[in-house]
Amino acid sequence: MVIFILRRLLQACFVMIIISLISFAIQDKLGDPVQQMVGMTVSQQERDQLRNELGLNDSFLSQYWRFAQGAIQGDLGTSYYYKEPALDVILDKLPATLELAFSAIFIIIIVAIPCGVWAAIKPKHPVSRLIMVVSSIGLSIPIFIVAILLVYVFSIELNLAPSFGRGETTNIFGVWESGFFTKDGLRHLLLPSMALAIALMPIFIRLIRAEMMEVLQSEYIRFAWSKGLSAPRIYFKHALKNTMLPVITVGGIQAGTLVAYTILTETIFQWPGMGFLFMDAVNRVDTPLVSAYLIVVGGIFVVTNTLVDLIYGLVNPTVRLASHGL
Amino acid sequence: MNLLSVSNLHVNFHMKERELAALIDVSFTLNRGERIAIVGESGAGKSVLGFSIVNLIGKPGYIHSGSIKLEDKELTSMNARQLQAIRGKRIAMIFQDPMMTLNPVLTIGDQLVEAIRNHTKISYKDARSIAIEKLHHVQIASPEKRFDQYPHELSGGMRQRVIIASVLLLNPDIIIADEPTTALDVTIQAEILQLLLAICRDNGVALVLISHDLGVVSKVAERTLVMYAGQIVEEGPTLEIINDPQHPYTQGLLNALPQMTLPGQRLNQIQGSMPSLAERPSGCAFHPRCPYATQKCKQQQPDFIYSGVSSVACFLVEDMLNEFADHDQEAQ
Amino acid sequence: MKYPKKDLIQPMSGSRWQHIWSGFVGDKLAVMALIIFAFYCIVALLAPLVAPYDVKDPAFMDLMNAEIAPMWISGDPRFLFGTDAQGRDLLSVILYGTRLSLTIGLCAVLIQATLGICIGLAAGYLGGRIDNFLMRCADIQLSFSNMMVAIVFLAIFQSLFGVAMYQQLAMVMLILVIGLTEWPLFARTIRASVLAERQKEYVDAARVMGLSSKRIMFRHILPNTLSPVLVIFTVQIANAIVAEAALSFLGLGMPATEPSLGSLISAGFAYMFAGSWWICVLPSMTLIILILVMNLLGDWLRDHLNPRTYKD
Numbered sequence: 001m002v003i004f005i006l007r008r009l010l011q012a013c014f015v016m017i018i019i020s021l022i023s024f025a026i027q028d029k030l031g032d033p034v035q036q037m038v039g040m041t042v043s044q045q046e047r048d049q050l051r052n053e054l055g056l057n058d059s060f061l062s063q064y065w066r067f068a069q070g071a072i073q074g075d076l077g078t079s080y081y082y083k084e085p086a087l088d089v090i091l092d093k094l095p096a097t098l099e100l101a102f103s104a105i106f107i108i109i110i111v112a113i114p115c116g117v118w119a120a121i122k123p124k125h126p127v128s129r130l131i132m133v134v135s136s137i138g139l140s141i142p143i144f145i146v147a148i149l150l151v152y153v154f155s156i157e158l159n160l161a162p163s164f165g166r167g168e169t170t171n172i173f174g175v176w177e178s179g180f181f182t183k184d185g186l187r188h189l190l191l192p193s194m195a196l197a198i199a200l201m202p203i204f205i206r207l208i209r210a211e212m213m214e215v216l217q218s219e220y221i222r223f224a225w226s227k228g229l230s231a232p233r234i235y236f237k238h239a240l241k242n243t244m245l246p247v248i249t250v251g252g253i254q255a256g257t258l259v260a261y262t263i264l265t266e267t268i269f270q271w272p273g274m275g276f277l278f279m280d281a282v283n284r285v286d287t288p289l290v291s292a293y294l295i296v297v298g299g300i301f302v303v304t305n306t307l308v309d310l311i312y313g314l315v316n317p318t319v320r321l322a323s324h325g326l
Numbered sequence: 327m328n329l330l331s332v333s334n335l336h337v338n339f340h341m342k343e344r345e346l347a348a349l350i351d352v353s354f355t356l357n358r359g360e361r362i363a364i365v366g367e368s369g370a371g372k373s374v375l376g377f378s379i380v381n382l383i384g385k386p387g388y389i390h391s392g393s394i395k396l397e398d399k400e401l402t403s404m405n406a407r408q409l410q411a412i413r414g415k416r417i418a419m420i421f422q423d424p425m426m427t428l429n430p431v432l433t434i435g436d437q438l439v440e441a442i443r444n445h446t447k448i449s450y451k452d453a454r455s456i457a458i459e460k461l462h463h464v465q466i467a468s469p470e471k472r473f474d475q476y477p478h479e480l481s482g483g484m485r486q487r488v489i490i491a492s493v494l495l496l497n498p499d500i501i502i503a504d505e506p507t508t509a510l511d512v513t514i515q516a517e518i519l520q521l522l523l524a525i526c527r528d529n530g531v532a533l534v535l536i537s538h539d540l541g542v543v544s545k546v547a548e549r550t551l552v553m554y555a556g557q558i559v560e561e562g563p564t565l566e567i568i569n570d571p572q573h574p575y576t577q578g579l580l581n582a583l584p585q586m587t588l589p590g591q592r593l594n595q596i597q598g599s600m601p602s603l604a605e606r607p608s609g610c611a612f613h614p615r616c617p618y619a620t621q622k623c624k625q626q627q628p629d630f631i632y633s634g635v636s637s638v639a640c641f642l643v644e645d646m647l648n649e650f651a652d653h654d655q656e657a658q
Numbered sequence: 659m660k661y662p663k664k665d666l667i668q669p670m671s672g673s674r675w676q677h678i679w680s681g682f683v684g685d686k687l688a689v690m691a692l693i694i695f696a697f698y699c700i701v702a703l704l705a706p707l708v709a710p711y712d713v714k715d716p717a718f719m720d721l722m723n724a725e726i727a728p729m730w731i732s733g734d735p736r737f738l739f740g741t742d743a744q745g746r747d748l749l750s751v752i753l754y755g756t757r758l759s760l761t762i763g764l765c766a767v768l769i770q771a772t773l774g775i776c777i778g779l780a781a782g783y784l785g786g787r788i789d790n791f792l793m794r795c796a797d798i799q800l801s802f803s804n805m806m807v808a809i810v811f812l813a814i815f816q817s818l819f820g821v822a823m824y825q826q827l828a829m830v831m832l833i834l835v836i837g838l839t840e841w842p843l844f845a846r847t848i849r850a851s852v853l854a855e856r857q858k859e860y861v862d863a864a865r866v867m868g869l870s871s872k873r874i875m876f877r878h879i880l881p882n883t884l885s886p887v888l889v890i891f892t893v894q895i896a897n898a899i900v901a902e903a904a905l906s907f908l909g910l911g912m913p914a915t916e917p918s919l920g921s922l923i924s925a926g927f928a929y930m931f932a933g934s935w936w937i938c939v940l941p942s943m944t945l946i947i948l949i950l951v952m953n954l955l956g957d958w959l960r961d962h963l964n965p966r967t968y969k970d
Contacts, residue, residue, distance in 0.1 A: 015798070026814055136957070140950035142900045144907045145942045148927055152939070156931060217384075219426035225382055226421075227441045227492070228414030231406070237440075241431045256803030263809060264904060268927070279908060282813040290817070294810065305801060317431060317476040 008309060012302040019298035023291030024067045076295060077288030081281070086292035090274055094296075095176050096166055097262055097273035103193035104200070104258075112201050116208025117243075120216065121235060132209070135202035143199035143261050147268040150191050150198075161190045164270040192269040196261055200254060207250055212243045245316055252308030259297055327397055329499060329532055330356040330379070330417075335392035337371075337378050337556075339603060340385075346603040348374045348387060349556045356500065361526055361533040363547030363564065365540055365579065369600040371556040372536045373422075376502045379534075380413050396499075415445045418493040420522075422505040424485035428477035434461075434488055435473035442495050460491040464521060483514035487521070494525060501526065502534045507542060519546060540579055544568050552576045555601055555611035562636025572638040574616045610641065618642050681962055691954040698948055702757040709750040728936050742926065742937045751917060752944050758918040759945070762832050763899040769837025770894060771887065774844020779879070781845065782852030793849070796842035804839035805901055811835050812910040825913040832911050836898050843890055851883040885963040889956055896952035903945055919945045 070076070076087045115135075119128040141149075155163035167188035169177040179185030215221060216239055224238045263275035270276065274293060281289035337349035349371050356362055364372045377383045379394055381401060394401040396416060401409070413419075421427040429437060438457035439450060448456075454473070461469035464487040477485055486506065493501055506522060507515040523546050526533045537543050543550055543564060550567050552560040552575065560573040571577045578596035598615040601607055607614050613623040620641065628639045633647060682688055701708055728740040728748075739748035781792040799807075815831055816824045824831070856879075903920030905911040907927075912918040914925050919941050926938030 022810075026817075136953070137950060140896070140953050141946050142903055142949070144904060145923065145946060148923070148930065148938060148942065152930060152935065219421055219423060220429040222377075222382060222384065223419070223421055223427045223489075224429065226380060226413055226419040227444070228410045228412065229440065229444050230410060233440070233444070238429050238432070242429070245431075253801055254803070256801060256806045258803075260803050260805035260809055260904075264908065267908060278813075282817060283909070285817045287817065290813065297806075301802075315431065317433075318478050 008306050012306060015302055016295075016298060019294055020068060020071060021064065023294045024064050026287055026291045026294075071295060076292035079281075079286055079289045079292075081284050081286045081289070086288045087296070089289060090277065090292055090296050093272060093274045093277050095178060096271060097266070097275060099179055099189065100192055100196065100265065100271060100273060101258060101262060103189055104196035107193060107197035108201055108204055111197070112204040112208060113240075116205045117212055117235065117240065119205070119209040120212035123213070131205065135205045138198060138202040139206070141199075143195065144264050144268060146198050147192075147195040147265060150195050151268070154191060162188050163191060166272055192265050192271050195268070196258075196265050199261055200258065203250070203254065204247065207247055208243060211246050212239060215239045215242045218242075241315065245312065248308060248312050248315065252305050252312075255301060255304045255308070259301065328355040328395075329358045329360075329397060331393075331395045332375075332379070333393050333395075335375075335378065335394065336390040337374055337383060337387055338390040339387045345390075347390075347556060347606070348603060349378065352392070352553075352556075352558055354551055354558065354561065356532050356534065358499070359526075359530040359532055360549065361523075361535065361547045362549045362551065363535040363537060363543035364551045364553055365537060365543055366553035367538060367579075367600050369555075369602070370553040372538075372553055373504050374556075375553070376419070376504050376534065376536050379502060380417050380419065381409055382413075382419075411445070414441055414498070415496045416498055417500045417502065418496070418498040420486075420489055420493055420501060420503040420506045423509040424482050424489055425509065427489055428485055430477055433474055433476055434480070438473075438488075438492050438495060441492055445496055456495060457491070460494050461488065463494065464488070464491045464525075466491070482510055483518060486510060486514075486518050490518075490521060490525065494529075497529065498531065500532045500534065502536070504536045505538070506535075508538075515542075522546070540568065541583055552579070555606060556603075557611065557639070559612065559640070560636050560638045561630075562638075566635045570635050572633045572636055572643050573612075573640050574618055574642065575612050578615075610639075682958070685958065687954060688958040691951040691958070694947065694951045695955060698756060698951075699760065701753060702760045705753040705757040709747075709753045711747045711750040728940070739940050740936045742922075742929075748936065748940055751922060752919070752941055755917050755919045755922050755941060756944060756948070758829075758912065758916070759899050759902055759920070759948075760895075762829060762836070762902045762918065763895045765833045766836035766840075766898040766902070767891060767894045769833065770840045770898075771844055771891060773838070774841040775848050775880075775883075775887065777841060778845035778848025779852060782849035782856070783879070789849070792845065796845055799839070800842045804836070805904060807839045808835045808901060808905055809908065809910065812905055816910060825915075828912050828916075832902055832905060835905075836901050840894060840897070843894065844887065847886045847890055848883055851886055852879055855879050855883070885959075889959045889963060892952055892959060893956035896949045896956065899945070899952075900949060919948075 074087055075085065078084065079086045079089050082089050115131050118125075119131045122128050138146075151163045154160045165188060166179050166185065168182040168184040169179050170181045170185075172178050172181070179189055221234060221239055224234045229238075259275075262273065263278060265271065266273045266275035267279050274296070278290065278293045280286075281293065332355070333353045335349055335352040336347065339346040339348050352371075352375060354362070364375060366372050374383060374387060378387075378389055379401070381389065381404075383389070389402050392402070396412065399412075401412065404412070428434070435454065435457060438460070439453040442448065442453040442456055443450070458469045458473055461472060466472055466484065466487050472480065472484075472488070477488075480488065490506075501522075503522060507518050510518060519542060522533070525531065533546070535543060535547055540550075547564050550560075550562065550564045551558050552567070552573060554575050560567065560571070560576050567576060568580065571580050575596070578594075581594040582596060596615055597617075601611065601614070607624075609625045610616070610619075610623045610628055613619040616623065622641050626641075628641045628644060630637050630639050631644055631647065633643050682692075706712075739752065742748055742751065777792055777796075781789040812831060812835055815827075819827065899919075902911055902918060903923065906918050906920030907924040909924065912921045914921055917925065922941040923938055923945070926934075926936075926941060929935075929937045930939075
C-alpha cells in the first residue's frame with residue numbers, strides 16, 4: 001500500500017512539474033512584467049536595471065527554480081487585472097466551480113446508474129430502447145448546444161430558471177461562498193449543472209450498460225442464479241460492483257473532460273467560477289492568472305486521479321492484494 | 327417415484343434467421359441418491375441439458391417443449407420465484423471453471439452465507455458457523471481464515487472445494503456437476519472427484535455428472551447417458567457401457583481414451599468433428615462420422631431399442647438384433 | 659460450444675467486404691446515415707456553387723437585411739434560412755461553415771491517424787522498453803482530456819500572437835492542436851492489432867523468408883488493421899468537429915469573419931435572448947445532424963467490422 005501511494009505521489013509530482021514548467025513558460029514568454037509595473041515615461045536604462053533587480057536576465061532554469069519555490073509557498077504571481085495575488089483570485093472562484101461540478105456528478109450518478117442497469121437487465125424493453133436512443137442522440141450533441149437549448153427552453157421560453165450568474169450565496173465556514181443553501185442559489189445552479197450532467201451522461205449510460213451486460217454473461221452470475229438468489233441481489237450485489245470497476249477508471253479519464261466542460265458551461269451561463277475567470281484572463285492577456293489557473297487545475301486533476309485510483313483499489317480486492325504483496 | 331424425470335425435452339436456440347435445435351427429444355430419469363453421467367464431445371448439448379434442468383440455459387436458448395419433473399413438481403412451468411426456491415435448495419450446480427465461478431469482488435464468506443440466508447431464515451452468526459463447518463467438511467484448512475478471503479487469494483483446487491462447500495450448504499437432493507474437474511490440474515482432479523463422490527455417497531445426494539471423459543465417469547457414475555448432437559444415443563449402466571459399448575459413437579469415444587492405446591501408437595480419434603447446430607445432418611446425426619453408416623442411416627432416425635446391455639439408438643444394433651431374432655426363429 | 663474455436667479470422671478478403679456491404683444495404687438506419695453524410699460532403703465540397711450568395715462578395719454583408727427570420731416565418735423568398743446579425747444569408751454561411759468544419763475535422767484526424775498509426779506500429783512491433791514508454795505517454799495524454807489541452811494551448815497561442823494575428827492562423831492552429839492531442843486512441847488500437855497479428859503464422863513466415871521488419875509491418879500488418887482504424891477514423895472526425903466547434907464557440911477558433919459552425923453558433927447565441935433564435939439554432943441543428951450521422955456510421959462499423967477497439 002505504501003509503495004502504491006509512493007508511486008502515485010511520484011507520478012503526481014512528475015505531472016505537476018510539467019504543468020508548472022508550462023505555466024512558467026507562459027509567464028516568461030508572455031507579457032513583460034516590467035511593462036506592467038512601470039509607466040511609459042521610464043527610460044530604457046531604468047527598465048534594464050529593474051529587469052536585473054527582478055532577476056529577469058538570469059538563466060531560464062534559475063528563474064524557474066525561483067518560480068517553483070514561490071509556487072510551493074503559494075505565490076503564483078499577481079494578477080495584472082485584479083492587482084491581487086493570482087492564487088487568491090482563483091481560490092475565491094473555486095467554490096463556485098466545485099459546487100457546479102459536484103452537482104453535475106451527483107446528477108450523473110443518480111440518473112446514469114439506474115438507466116444503464118435497467119437497459120442492461122432488460123435490453124429489449126421499450127424503456128431501454130428509449131434510453132439507448134436518447135443517449136445515442138445525446139452523445140452527438142456538443143455540450144454548448146445542450147446548454148444553449150436548455151437556456152432557450154427553460155429560461156427564455158418557459159422562464160423557469162435563470163440562465164446566468166450564481167444567484168444568492170451564503171457564506172459558510174467563513175471562506176466558502178455556497179449556493180446550496182438558498183432557493184435562489186439552487187435555482188441558478190439548476191441549468192448549468194443539468195447542462196454539464198447531460199453532456200457527460202450518455203458516455204456513462206452506454207458504458208454502464210455495456211459493462212453490466214458483459215458481467216451478466218459471466219459464469220459467476222450464472223452460478224449466483226444457480227444458488228437460487230433473488231434477482232435484485234444478483235443485479236445489485238453481484239453484478240453492479242463488478243460493473244463499476246471499469247466505470248470508475250473511465251470516470252477518472254473523464255475528469256479532464258469535466259474541467260474542459262466546466263469552462264464551456266461557465267462561459268455560457270456566466271457562472272462566476274474558475275473556468276469563466278480563465279477565459280476572461282485569456283482575453284485580457286492576464287498571464288499570471290492563466291498560469292495560476294493551470295497550476296490549480298493541474299493540482300485538482302492530480303488529486304482527483306489519485307483519489308480515483310484509491311477508490312478503485314478499495315472496490316477491487318485484486319488490487320488490494322497486489323499492494324499487500326509489495 | 328423418480329426424484330427427477332426429464333421427458334421429451336426439446337431446447338431451441340432462437341437465432342435471428344431461424345430456430346436451432348440444441349436438445350432433441352431428451353428423456354431420462356434419476357433416482358434418489360443415484361449417480362449418473364452425461365458423456366459426449368463438446369458441443370453435444372451436455373451442458374445445455376444440465377442448465378435446462380434448472381431453467382438457466384441463458385439467451386438465446388429456451389425450453390421449447392417437454393417436461394422436467396422434480397418428484398411431482400413440474401419445473402418447466404414454474405415462475406421465477408418458485409424456481410429460485412428450487413435452485414440451490416433442491417438442485418445445486420457445480421460449474422466447470424472454478425476460477426470464473428466465484429464473484430471476484432465478494433469474500434468467500436459473503437458468497438457462502440448469502441446462499442444459506444437466501445433460503446432459510448437464520449442469523450448471520452449461525453449461517454457463518456454452518457459455512458465454516460462445510461468448508462471444514464470439504465477439507466479446507468483453517469476455514470475461519472478462508473472465510474474472509476477473496477476468491478483470487480485461493481488456488482483453483484481450493485476454489486472448487488469452496489464451490490462444493492457452497493453447494494452442500496443447503497443439503498440439496500441433486501447436484502449437477504458440469505465438468506467439475508476439467509479446468510483443474512491432473513493431480514487435483516482425482517482429489518476433487520473423490521471428494522465429490524464421498525459427499526454424494528455419505529449424504530445420499532443424487533449426482534448428474536457432465537463430462538467428456540469416460541475415464542472420469544467410470545469412477546463415479548452408476549449409469550451413463552451418451553449424447554451426440556443434442557440427442558441421447560446410448561444409455562445404460564456405466565460398467566456395461568464401458569465393457570461393451572453398443573453405439574459406434576460410444577465405441578469411438580472409448581477408443582479415443584489414451585488408456586486404450588499402446589505407447590507410441592497414434593490416438594484413435596473419431597474421424598471428423600461434431601456438427602454445429604446449424605448443420606445438423608439428416609437421419610442419424612452421427613452417420614457422416616460413422617464407419618458403419620448405411621443408406622438407411624442417412625435417411626431415417628433410429629429409435630431406442632434395448633440391446634440386452636444398454637438402450638441404444640442405432641440401426642446397426644437394431645439390424646443385428648433382428649438378425650439374431652431371425653436366427654432364433656429359424657432355429658426353432 | 660464451451661471451447662471456442664481458435665481465432666481463425668483471415669485477412670480481409672473481397673468476399674468479406676461484399677458480405678459487409680450487403681449487410682449494410684439491409685440496415686435502413688445505416689443507409690440513411692450514409693446518404694445524409696454523403697449529402698453533407700457533397701454540399702460542403704460544392705459550397706461555392708450551391709450557396710445562393712457569394713460570401714466573399716463585399717455586398718454579401720448588408721446590415722439592412724439583418725436578422726430576417728427564415729423564409730417559412732418571414733415569407734422573404736431571398737433568404738431561405740433567414741439572415742444573421744450582419745445581414746448575411748444564413749444558408750450560405752452555414753454551407754461554408756460546414757465546409758470549413760469538415761475540412762478541419764478531416765485534416766486533424768489525418769494528422770492523428772498518421773501519428774497514431776506510426777507510434778502504434780512502432781510500439782506494437784518493437785515492443786519492450788519503447789513500447790512501455792510510448793504507452794505510458796499515451797496514458798498520460800489520454801488522462802488529460804484533449805479538449806482541455808486544446809483549450810489551454812490555443813489560449814496560450816492566442817495571447818502569444820495577439821488576437822488579430824491569431825485569427826489568420828486559426829485554421830492551421832486548430833488542425834494542429836486537435837490533430838496532435840488525440841493520437842493515443844489510434845496508437846493503442848493499432849498496437850493491440852499488431853500484437854494480435856504478430857502471433858499469427860504469416861508474420862513468422864514472412865520473417866523466415868528474409869523480409870525486413872519494416873516491410874513486414876507495412877505490407878502485411880497494416881492492411882489487417884484497416885478495419886479498426888476505419889471505425890476510429892469515423893468517430894474521431896465527429897469528435898474533431900465537435901472539438902473545433904467548442905473551441906470556436908469559446909472564441910479560440912475560427913473568427914466571425916470566416917465562421918465555422920462553432921463560431922456561427924457562438925455568434926448566434928447572443929441574439930437568442932433577443933428572439934432571433936434561428937441564427938443560433940439552425941447552425942446547431944446542422945452540427946448535431948452531422949455528428950449524429952457520423953456517430954451512427956461509426957457505431958455501425960464498430961458492430962459489423964467487429965475490430966478490437968478500446969472502450970475509452
